[in-house]
Ligand SMILES: *[C@@H]1O[C@H](CO)[C@@H](O)[C@H](O)[C@H]1NC(C)=O
Ligand SMILES: *[C@@H]1O[C@H](CO)[C@@H](O)[C@H](O)[C@H]1NC(C)=O
Ligand SMILES: *[C@@H]1O[C@H](CO)[C@@H](O)[C@H](O)[C@H]1NC(C)=O
């Protein structure tokens with residue numbers, strides 16, 4: 001059981017490894033083609049057989065008898081070794097020999113080297129020409145479109161100076177000369193010549209018997225004075241050459257799908273910067289060989305050091321892109337240059353804090369308001385009690401007790417009752433206003449309609465008198481005298497509550513033009529008589 005289990009695990013691991021291995025190594029060459037010669041990767045359109053390369057210009061010969069095995073370009077004149085092929089930039093690095101010219105017979109070497117790079121060109125501005133020697137010259141002849149007498153297109157001269165006075169590390173014209181190559185050279189030759197001033201100086205010739213001329217990639221060679229004595233034709237220097245595929249622009253090339261060379265998904269076409277043809281590129285986030293189908297494969301940025309997810313964040317890869325995120329309990333974009341990841345203040349905690357704060361604020365507000373309200377209410381009650389006493393309320397209460405049972409007694413109303421009855425002493429309830437005060441119409445809770453008189457502030461010393469009068473008035477029960485129903489003493493001035501008599505006042509009836517005409521003399525006389533009777537009654541009742 002255990003053995004089987006571990007076997008299964010091993011198989012799974014192998015499968016996983018296989019998947020990982022196939023995933024990380026996208027095809028660079030055509031199927032069934034060798035990808036490498038020695039240490040150099042040979043991606044399509046280059047290849048080591050005719051079937052594996054785009055055409056014979058891209059054919060690479062691998063010299064396996066050399067150590068390490070070395071790739072060479074096909075060339076009419078010279079073996080040109082290939083150091084590196086870049087799909088990214090459409091360039092290749094090749095090495096070219098040194099041209100040497102010596103004045104001593106037993107030193108041999110070619111003073112004249114011809115090159116034909118076919119469809120490839122030395123990259124303009126990325127290579128330079130270097131000349132070594134005392135009174136030596138180096139020249140480059142461009143053979144493209146050349147006819148008749150040839151003239152150099154690039155030249156550099158290095159004159160004699162005693163080694164001690166020549167700058168050791170700079171190549172500036174004495175013993176060494178350098179100049180940039182600003183041409184795209186494909187078919188050309190370069191030549192070395194020495195003792196150009198034909199001076200008969202045996203000593204100098206013995207010290208510096210040769211002149212050397214070579215091309216080299218910018219920055220790939222650092223001059224040192226001792227090199228003058230040990231350079232040989234075995235030395236080769238790297239130069240950069242451009243390559244492109246096709247002979248048309250992208251736009252034209254795309255029209256013929258069978259000849260269009262950007263075969264991979266996730267690839268795009270770019271016109272060559274100089275000269276005819278185009279390059280293929282994998283989309284950003286993809287890597288591999290855009291010239292073979294399925295050559296461009298997603299880059300798993302998370303497995304590379306260049307990804308920009310901050311330490312401790314979660315990097316997740318998806319086709320073409322990757323994203324950073326923060327682990328649970330952290331927030332931020334997880335990026336090195338972004339907000340990174342920082343501990344999260346949980347939303348539930350925020351809610352709890354917010355709730356606590358708002359509840360306590362509310363409680364505080366509510367408490368304050370309640371205290372304010374109760375104290376105000378207490379003040380109001382105290383004020384009412386004060387008014388009640390001021391207005392003789394206690395006296396009235398005593399009297400009410402004394403007379404209770406004998407007759408219908410004065411009722412003591414509260415402010416609330418009367419306020420409710422008059423709709424909070426609304427102006428619409430005002431029946432009349434005069435020197436004595438204001439009279440409101442009111443409807444009590446038992447639906448009785450009353451008139452409520454709010455007197456002008458009276459003399460506080462007459463309270464006792466006022467109360468006694470009220471007791472008496474309330475006992476009066478005469479048909480022609482408006483009945484006093486009660487009073488309210490809780491306000492600054494006492495409120496008197498009377499029976500409500502509809503149909504206006506006697507004054508109105510007597511003096512209002514329309515109505516007074518209808519009153520006959522008999523009626524008027526009756527009014528006078530009955531008024532007199534009422535007065536007589538009042539008089540008798542109060543004594
Ligand atoms: C070349 O000849 C000179 C004498 O003419 C001799 O001193 C020198 O060693 C020779 N060099 C080689 C490499 O044979
Ligand atoms: C050579 O001639 C061709 C056709 O006339 C031209 O396109 C090309 O630019 C010329 N090359 C050089 C280096 O002058
Ligand atoms: C160079 O000088 C030497 C002596 O210094 C002389 O023998 C020789 O003939 C001269 N050669 C030429 C070409 O002048």
Ligand SMILES: *[C@@H]1O[C@H](CO)[C@@H](O)[C@H](O)[C@H]1NC(C)=O
Nearest residue numbers: 224226227229230231232235
């Ligand atoms: C020449 O010799 C020096 C010192 O021996 C060495 O540093 C240098 O690399 C040599 N140069 C070449 C081109 O072989």
Ligand SMILES: *[C@@H]1O[C@H](CO)[C@@H](O)[C@H](O)[C@H]1NC(C)=O
Nearest residue numbers: 055056057119244245246247
């Ligand atoms: C090979 O193809 C390149 C571009 O696709 C072209 O410039 C070159 O001339 C071709 N070489 C041969 C030998 O057909």
Ligand SMILES: *[C@@H]1O[C@H](CO)[C@@H](O)[C@H](O)[C@H]1NC(C)=O
Nearest residue numbers: 252253255256257258259260
């Ligand atoms: C497309 O390219 C193929 C292969 O190079 C060629 O045989 C064919 O004639 C081309 N078709 C067109 C329409 O140019």
Ligand SMILES: *[C@@H]1O[C@H](CO)[C@@H](O)[C@H](O)[C@H]1NC(C)=O
Nearest residue numbers: 263264265266292293294295
């Ligand atoms: C890639 O391209 C091939 C055709 O070259 C196509 O069959 C395949 O579906 C493509 N794959 C994806 C993932 O697009």
Ligand SMILES: *[C@@H]1O[C@H](CO)[C@@H](O)[C@H](O)[C@H]1NC(C)=O
Nearest residue numbers: 301304305306307308322337
């Ligand atoms: C990470 O950021 C650097 C700096 O901006 C950028 O050059 C690099 O391409 C980024 N790496 C990835 C994998 O996106």
Ligand SMILES: *[C@@H]1O[C@H](CO)[C@@H](O)[C@H](O)[C@H]1NC(C)=O
Nearest residue numbers: 307308309335336337338339
């Ligand atoms: C990231 O930050 C560094 C230093 O602060 C800065 O140099 C770099 O350009 C930034 N990269 C991006 C992609 O913003």
